[in-house]
Every structure is written in C-alpha cells, then in structure tokens.
Amino acid sequence: MPFSNTHNAMKMKFKADQEFPDLSKHNNHMAKVLTLEMYTKLREKQTASGFTLDDVIQTGVDNPGHPFIMTVGCVAGDEETYEVFKDLLDPVIQDRHGGYKPSDKHKTDLNPDNLKGGDDLDPNYVLSSRVRTGRSIRGFCLPPHCSRGERRAIEKLSVEGLGALDGDLKGKYYALKNMTDEEQQQLIDDHFLFDKPVSPLLLASGMGRDWPDGRGIWHNDNKTFLVWINEEDHLRVISMQKGGNMKEVFKRFCTGLTKIESLFKTKGHEFMWNEHLGYILTCPSNLGTGLRGGVHVKLPHLSKHEKFGEVLKKLRLQKRGTGGVDTAAVGGVFDISNADRLGFSEVELVQMVVDGVKLLVEMEKRLEKGQSIDDIMPAQK
Amino acid sequence: MASTFSRMLMGRKTAMLLASLGTGALASGYLMSDVNHAAVIDRTKIFPPSSDYPDLRKHNNCMASHLTPAIYCRLRDKLTPSGWSLDQCIQTGVDNPGHPFIKTVGMIFSDIFDPVIKERHNGYDPRTMKHHTDLDSSKVTHGQFDERYVLSSRVRTGRSIRGLSLPPACTRAERREVERVATMALSGLKGDLAGRYYRLTEMAEQEQQRLIDEHFLFDKPVSPLLIASGMARDWPDGRGIWHNFDKTFLIWINEEDHTRVISMEKGGNMKRVFERFCRGLKEVERLIQERGWEFMWNERLGYILTCPSNLGTGLRAGVHVRLPQLSKDPRFNKILDNLRLQKRGTGGVDTAAVGDVFDISNLDRIGRSEVELVQLVIDGVNYLIDCEKRLEKGQDIKVPPPVSQFRK
Numbered sequence: 001m002p003f004s005n006t007h008n009a010m011k012m013k014f015k016a017d018q019e020f021p022d023l024s025k026h027n028n029h030m031a032k033v034l035t036l037e038m039y040t041k042l043r044e045k046q047t048a049s050g051f052t053l054d055d056v057i058q059t060g061v062d063n064p065g066h067p068f069i070m071t072v073g074c075v076a077g078d079e080e081t082y083e084v085f086k087d088l089l090d091p092v093i094q095d096r097h098g099g100y101k102p103s104d105k106h107k108t109d110l111n112p113d114n115l116k117g118g119d120d121l122d123p124n125y126v127l128s129s130r131v132r133t134g135r136s137i138r139g140f141c142l143p144p145h146c147s148r149g150e151r152r153a154i155e156k157l158s159v160e161g162l163g164a165l166d167g168d169l170k171g172k173y174y175a176l177k178n179m180t181d182e183e184q185q186q187l188i189d190d191h192f193l194f195d196k197p198v199s200p201l202l203l204a205s206g207m208g209r210d211w212p213d214g215r216g217i218w219h220n221d222n223k224t225f226l227v228w229i230n231e232e233d234h235l236r237v238i239s240m241q242k243g244g245n246m247k248e249v250f251k252r253f254c255t256g257l258t259k260i261e262s263l264f265k266t267k268g269h270e271f272m273w274n275e276h277l278g279y280i281l282t283c284p285s286n287l288g289t290g291l292r293g294g295v296h297v298k299l300p301h302l303s304k305h306e307k308f309g310e311v312l313k314k315l316r317l318q319k320r321g322t323g324g325v326d327t328a329a330v331g332g333v334f335d336i337s338n339a340d341r342l343g344f345s346e347v348e349l350v351q352m353v354v355d356g357v358k359l360l361v362e363m364e365k366r367l368e369k370g371q372s373i374d375d376i377m378p379a380q381k
Numbered sequence: 382m383a384s385t386f387s388r389m390l391m392g393r394k395t396a397m398l399l400a401s402l403g404t405g406a407l408a409s410g411y412l413m414s415d416v417n418h419a420a421v422i423d424r425t426k427i428f429p430p431s432s433d434y435p436d437l438r439k440h441n442n443c444m445a446s447h448l449t450p451a452i453y454c455r456l457r458d459k460l461t462p463s464g465w466s467l468d469q470c471i472q473t474g475v476d477n478p479g480h481p482f483i484k485t486v487g488m489i490f491s492d493i494f495d496p497v498i499k500e501r502h503n504g505y506d507p508r509t510m511k512h513h514t515d516l517d518s519s520k521v522t523h524g525q526f527d528e529r530y531v532l533s534s535r536v537r538t539g540r541s542i543r544g545l546s547l548p549p550a551c552t553r554a555e556r557r558e559v560e561r562v563a564t565m566a567l568s569g570l571k572g573d574l575a576g577r578y579y580r581l582t583e584m585a586e587q588e589q590q591r592l593i594d595e596h597f598l599f600d601k602p603v604s605p606l607l608i609a610s611g612m613a614r615d616w617p618d619g620r621g622i623w624h625n626f627d628k629t630f631l632i633w634i635n636e637e638d639h640t641r642v643i644s645m646e647k648g649g650n651m652k653r654v655f656e657r658f659c660r661g662l663k664e665v666e667r668l669i670q671e672r673g674w675e676f677m678w679n680e681r682l683g684y685i686l687t688c689p690s691n692l693g694t695g696l697r698a699g700v701h702v703r704l705p706q707l708s709k710d711p712r713f714n715k716i717l718d719n720l721r722l723q724k725r726g727t728g729g730v731d732t733a734a735v736g737d738v739f740d741i742s743n744l745d746r747i748g749r750s751e752v753e754l755v756q757l758v759i760d761g762v763n764y765l766i767d768c769e770k771r772l773e774k775g776q777d778i779k780v781p782p783p784v785s786q787f788r789k
Binding site for chain 2: 019020150152153203204210
C-alpha cells in the first residue's frame with residue numbers, strides 16, 4: 001500500500017527547492033512540464049488513498065529518456081490522481097495527445113457495425129490483426145499504488161466476471177503463480193504470456209511489486225480473446241487473430257468488452273470513466289480509448305522509401321518492431337497501429353488503421369512493380 | 382539555510398531521542414498529518430491486515446522465515462516518525478524470494494527485526510546482548526600476509542548520519558544533505574588521507590573510465606534485491622565517490638548506505654589497511670561532530686545501516702588470495718566455516734570465483750568488535766596460507782577447531 005514516497009508530511013520540513021528533482025538531463029513529458037512553482041504548489045497534496053506528487057513523477061525522475069519514443073514520465077495511482085494533480089497532468093495530456101484541452105470531451109463508441117470495411121486486408125501482406133485496450137475497476141487503486149489485498153480483490157472480481165462469458169468467448173484463467181511448466185510453455189508459444197516487467201520505466205513506478213501475486217492470464221478456448229490481469233493496468237483486453245480480418249477482430253473486441261462491463265455491473269462494479277478523459281488507465285498515454293489497434297504487415301520496399309515516416313504521420317499511424325513497444329523491426333515486417341488514444345472514438349481509430357493499412361499495402365505493391373507512389377500520397381488526417 | 386538547519390536540529394533531536402530508546406521504538410502518538418492519517422485509517426477498514434499478508438510460500442529469506450500473520454497484523458498499520466511502514470521494510474523480501482548463493486535478509490520494527498537479526502547473525506540476540514565497538518588498530522597482530530598468496534587487502538564498513546532517513550526512505554533533500562555533510566567533512570582530511578570528491582551527475586567520461594578501471598566506481602544498482610527496496614530512486618542525484626590522492630581510502634556516498642568507507646591496497650599489509658581505516662573513520666567522525674552531526678549507533682545494535690545484515694560493525698575485512706590446492710580439497714568449506722570466514726568470487730557478493738583466486742572475508746558483523754573481526758580474518762587467512770603451503774609440499778592439513786563466535 002504505501003510505497004517509498006508516502007512519508008509526505010516529513011518532506012514538508014524541507015523547502016521545495018531542496019526537494020525539487022534534478023531534471024536537467026531529462027527528456028520526457030513530465031520533465032518538460034514540471035516547474036519549481038508547480039512542484040511547490042502540488043507537493044502538499046495527496047489523493048484520498050495517499051498518492052502524492054512524488055509518487056506520480058518518480059518513474060520520470062528515475063528514467064531520463066527513451067531512445068525510440070518520448071516517454072510520459074508520470075503515472076496515476078488512482079482515479080483521483082488525474083483531478084488532484086491536474087496542474088501537472090493536464091499539460092502533459094495536452095502535449096502527449098495532440099493538443100487535447102482540459103475542456104475537451106471524449107467520445108466512446110464501441111459499436112462494431114460503425115466500422116466500414118476492414119474485412120479485406122490482403123493476407124499476403126497483413127500477417128495478423130490485433131486490438132487491445134485497458135480497463136480499471138472503479139474504487140480500487142491502480143497498479144503503482146495498490147496493496148496486495150486490493151490486487152487480489154481485482155483478480156477475484158475479474159476472474160468471476162470472465163468466468164461467466166460463454167459462446168466463442170468461453171475460456172479459462174491461468175494464475176501466474178500456479179502455472180505449470182507445460183501451461184507456461186504453451187502460453188509462451190501462443191505469444192500470450194506476459195513476463196515480470198524488466199523495463200525500468202515500469203518498475204520505477206511500483207507496478208512490479210509482489211510479483212507474481214494476483215497476476216494472471218485469461219483466454220478463450222479459441223485463443224482469440226485474451227485478458228491480462230494486474231500487469232500495467234487492472235485489465236488489459238486483447239482481441240487478435242492471424243490474417244487481415246480486422247473487422248472480425250474488432251467485433252469480438254467490442255462484444256467481449258461490452259459483456260465484461262455488464263458482468264461487472266451485475267456485481268456492483270463499474271469501470272473508471274469520465275466524459276473528459278474517457279477510460280482511466282495507469283499511464284496518461286493510454287487515456288481516452290486506451291486502444292491500440294494494429295497489424296503485423298510486410299512492407300520491405302515501403303519501409304525503405306524516404307517518405308515512409310511522412311506517410312505514417314499523415315495517416316496518424318505509428319510503427320514498432322514486432323516484439324512490441326521497445327523493439328525495432330525485423331525483416332521488413334512492421335507493427336503498424338494508431339498513434340492516438342484520446343480525442344477519437346474506438347471506431348474512428350480502428351477506421352484509421354483499416355484505411356491506412358489498406359493504403360500502405362497498395363503503396364508496397366506499387367513499389368514492388370517499380371511504380372511511383374506520388375499520386376496516392378495521403379492528405380493529413 | 383540557517384532556518385533550515387535549525388529546523389533540522391529540532392528534527393534531529395527528536396529522532397535522536399527516539400533512536401536512543403532503541404531501534405524500532407515506535408512512538409505511536411507521533412504520526413503524520415491528519416489528512417494522511419485519515420487516508421491510512423479508511424483503507425485499513427476495507428482491507429484488514431489478513432487480506433494484505435504476502436504470499437511467502439515460495440520464499441527463502443530471513444524475513445519470510447519470521448514474518449507470521451500475527452506479527453504482520455500487529456505491525457501493518459504502524460509507522461515510524463518519518464512515516465515508514467512495515468510494507469516498505471519488507472517489500473524487497475516479498476519481491477525477491479531467494480538468492481542462489483546466500484539467504485538474503487528481506488527487510489525496522491523490532492518484533493520482526495529482532496528474530497531476523499538473530500537468525501542472520503547466527504544467534505546474536507539484540508534483546509539481551511550488547512555490541513562492542515573497538516577501532517584501536519594497534520591491537521592487531523601478525524597483519525602482514527605472504528604476498529606470494531595474498532594479492533590485495535581491503536576493509537570496508539558503512540556509516541549512517543543520525544537524523545536523516547536511510548536510502549530506501551530518504552527524500553531527495555535528505556539525500557543531498559547527506560552528500561553535503563559527508564563531503565564537507567571529507568574535505569577536512571589531511572596528509573595521506575587528503576583527497577577529492579567526484580559527483581556522479583558531473584562526472585566526465587575519462588574520469589568515469591578511470592574510476593571503473595581502478596575498481597572504484599559503483600554503478601546504478603541492477604540487483605532487484607536493492608532496487609525493490611527503493612534505494613535507487615532519483616539516480617544519480619546526490620551520489621558520488623570520494624577518494625584520497627593515494628587511492629587507498631575511498632568513500633561511496635548514497636549508494637546502499639549513507640556512506641560506505643573502504644580502505645584498500647595491493648599486497649598483504651592488512652595491518653596498514655586497518656590502521657588507515659580506523660584513523661580515517663575516526664577523523665571523519667570528528668569532522669562531522671564539529672558541525673553538530675553524529676553517526677547512528679546504539680549499544681544493542683552497534684552502527685545502524687540499511688540492511689540488517691550489516692549491523693554491528695558493518696565490517697567486511699578481506700583479501701584476494703590464491704589457494705589453488707586448498708580450494709580443491711574437500712575440507713575447504715569446513716575449514717572456512719570453523720574459521721568463521723566466507724568465500725566469494727573476486728567480483729564481489731554475487732559472483733563465483735575465477736581461476737584459483739578467492740575473496741575471503743569475515744562471516745560475522747555483530748557481536749565482535751572491529752579489532753576482533755580483523756584479527757579473526759588475519760589469523761584465518763594465515764591458517765589458509767599455511768594449509769596451502771603444506772598441500773604444495775604434499776603434507777596433510779588439519780581442520781581447525783571452531784572459533785568461538787561471540788566475545789565471552
């Protein structure tokens with residue numbers, strides 16, 4: 001429950017400038033925004049569960065910068081964090097989420113029928129399709145701050161809820177600490193298993209405490225719908241399958257999420273959500289939809305083209321290696337997904353991915369034949 | 382700065398008073414501000430201690446051996462005057478179930494600390510026994526080793542500055558204060574002890590490389606044992622290395638403890654190493670006392686350091702010694718046990734030996750004074766060298782009788 005920084009009252013004996021972190025070598029959103037004045041004003045505050053400013057920023061202080069991407073450098077310990085520390089988090093959110101203002105409203109749309117197309121991405125290029133998001137259970141602290149008791153309660157509630165899923169969503173829970181060797185190997189082979197975090201970005205926030213207590217993986221029998229419990233968020237929900245039928249992936253995603261939400265409601269629980277920030281998650285980068293929809297796609301020619309980066313930017317897409325966020329691409333295969341999370345609905349984001357990837361594959365085919373792509377360059381979305 | 386200092390004095394006086402009542406004394410009325418107190422109380426109602434008790438079934442450390450649900454229930458909601466809780470004490474032990482080579486400590490709070498200390502320190506009972514400090518190096522005899530076997534000699538300990546929180550809990554301001562107090566004192570050292578401070582945040586590439594090559598530089602900790610305790614926060618803010626110009630006396634600032642003090646040199650002159658160690662320590666103590674500071678110490682636990690394994694003297698005196706024959710003898714470990722010595726690889730605590738060179742040092746930290754422990758190492762290493770020479774000549778060796786553990 002209390003983590004290293006909660007003896008906040010004692011710190012008040014020192015002046016703000018004595019406690020202010022040295023951010024001179026830092027390059028993350030928190031360091032760009034946090035001034036001494038802001039630190040002075042916010043250092044006395046804490047949420048009802050005792051989460052303080054230093055708790056919010058510790059990961060950003062300990063990790064000055066990431067080579068591939070600009071990190072956020074702050075985390076929430078509970079739902080109230082985004083309110084109590086808005087002086088810091090609003091500008092961070094604005095910077096990270098393309099100018100999203102404190103007065104802006106976020107729209108949630110999980111109706112898969114609103115997605116146009118998406119069932120015909122060329123499987124010769126698109127190897128797999130996936131949509132993920134996160135959900136937090138209202139009333140509990142988030143992974144950086146939760147106690148063991150809370151984490152276990154979250155696990156119990158989630159497993160009960162998921163246990164009521166039926167049809168093609170029916171599945172089974174594998175608690176990390178009870179897993180047999182064979183189960184573990186199977187989950188690794190299926191690319192489902194998440195391991196104890198090693199990234200200092202995550203560890204510095206406190207979310208690795210007590211591993212593997214209260215952590216586990218649930219998946220349906222078909223292995224197309226998967227939920228991570230108590231990793232970086234309370235729940236991470238993933239729908240995935242081989243090939244390019246993003247429409248099917250998204251339909252299952254929406255159906256599954258909606259069912260899970262109603263199952264929780266029958267037990268008197270709801271997800272953390274508000275109309276300004278959408279779904280509340282641990283990292284400010286995942287606010288809004290928390291949605292990352294993407295494909296693994298072969299783009300050996302296009303990726304070498306000088307305009308590749310520009311095209312992605314115009315399409316509001318992001319590239320990663322096929323090992324996930326901290327990896328580089330291997331063999332011309334890229335993970336392409338939406339860059340935004342907040343300010344666009346789920347349907348809008350997946351639509352961008354579907355339309356964008358269709359165009360990328362088109363460009364790849366052109367370049368294969370030695371043709372130009374100048375006439376199909378997209379406008380800025 | 383003066384008003385901060387007087388505020389600090391008040392804080393220190395209170396802390397000193399509580400410290401003199403004995404480590405782990407809990408002033409239950411002296412809690413944090415109302416807001417945080419209320420926050421802690423609400424959550425304790427919803428989640429009783431039993432729901433938070435850690436799952437220690439796969440654990441093998443001293444904390445896990447002694448933390449019963451009853452003790453956890455009794456202590457979970459208590460806080461030290463600076464707001465440190467039981468969960469914070471034990472977090473490293475929960476996160477790190479066990480170490481391949483040694484039984485780790487995993488954890489303030491005497492109900493749990495006293496049995497842990499007793500187990501880790503081979504029976505030393507802080508409730509009934511007293512620890513004796515002795516830094517008079519003139520008492521040590523036979524402290525020159527055969528340099529055909531002993532390659533280097535080293536003595537290290539740690540010191541904490543009373544009134545400031547320890548590395549897992551300290552705030553950035555406290556850590557910077559430790560750095561300021563320590564470096565101010567060190568700048569007063571003279572003669573063969575005169576030296577210079579290298580702050581980690583300002584270190585140039587060449588300096589860094591030089592310090593690495595000389596085996597002086599400590600790097601950001603990677604061991605999960607240390608990181609889980611919170612001592613790596615804000616790295617490298619407030620951290621640095623001081624060493625004398627001769628490079629035989631070295632101080633680490635704000636690594637695992639406020640200060641780690643190291644005296645070392647090539648060769649086998651342990652007596653000189655220990656003499657410089659004692660002289661340097663006493664001089665540093667005098668210099669901080671001039672400014673109104675002192676080291677954390679009490680007669681139950683000796684010098685107070687972050688990890689319970691380093692209580693008492695916090696002293697590890699050792700050599701890098703070649704023992705090609707003896708190390709292959711099946712009685713090697715038993716001999717070490719009886720001499721109350723410990724072997725490590727030459728890379729330090731988490732390494733295995735390379736070639737035939739071992740790091741041999743004292744096993745105990747508390748219950749014997751510094752002089753006694755160093756003498757024990759000297760006598761023990763001389764015995765090992767004697768065994769090695771005998772085996773070289775084809776003679777047989779004897780396992781010595783066990784050395785008595787605590788002073789009588």
